[in-house]
Amino acid sequence: MELKAPTRAVESPVRFAIVGCGLIGGKRAAALPPGSVTAVCDLIPQRAAALAAKAGPQCVATSSLQQLLDTQPDAVIISTINADLGQTALRCMRAGRHVLVEKPVAISVAEIDEMIDCADCNGLLVRAGYNHRFHPAFQKARRIVDSGVLGPLMFIRARYGHGGRVNYDKEWRADPKLSGGGELIDQGVHLIDLAGWFLGDWTRIDGHVGTFFWKMPVDDNAFLYLSTGSGQTAWLHASCTEWKNLFSFEIYGKMGKLHIEGLGGSYGLERLYHYQMLPEMGPPETTIYEFPRGDDSWGLETREFAEDIRLKRTPAVGLKEARAVMQVVATVYRTTKSLNERLALSE
16 A cells, blocks of 8 residues: 655645654664654653753653653654553554554554554554564675565575573563563564565465473464465574573575674674675685674664655565465464364364
């Protein structure tokens, strides 16, 4: 669905407000120009006050979404727990604000469909917060793929995992009412989004989730098999029983391969390996890119959204892409539930 031109034209620097003042909200605020944040909102007043102090004297700290909207921001960044993302976004959109909503954007396809209708009717821009696309290794990989040197893409193999922490199974992510699911809707959605970015739309969605270690009513591992209409395939595994933090994303073309590993920090130095096949086959020509300067993906994505608004441009990662990801999540959860019910009947 094509979005109409925004009803709120923005010629001067974009004014932002932020809902959710935790780690991610703080990263978004740090990426914005000084003086551009009109208000921050959090259910914990002390967190809102702390972030407002960093944002500058013009910034209002509040626990009221309406008070935040009353400061007349052009756009609102929503960094709440999963269950609150969609409805908070809708309330801001109904007030005429553009929104950047952190992944997974909502916890159901129906909720995202409601957001699509609201954005279309009101000419508003919505960016889905899938910051991994803006990591330097992925930006470089995108340019290499687009150059054509890998040839037609065949498949993707990716793994993403962490080992949790003490009492991880007592945090909000372990409560399905707050999170909408487990590891699949947490880290798994990044892999689904990235794979779709390179391969396109999925015509086959298969996979299952399981809870192997953590004592919680949501999944701690997700295993996915996705394919496009032309047979391009993605094998994806997301885990919170990966005792050594891991990120590995391999893109296979008919003439070469890219391998991204690490995301910085506890995931290790971010690297991109480019293996280019030679006419005589044998060992490939290998180029290794390293990105030791840290992760500016949050800043790049946030600034890209500001440009979307200034240029009245439909975000490249918007509700269409978020819906496609959530469709995969919903299908895999539904498939797993059906499988478990059949197994229970057979016992």
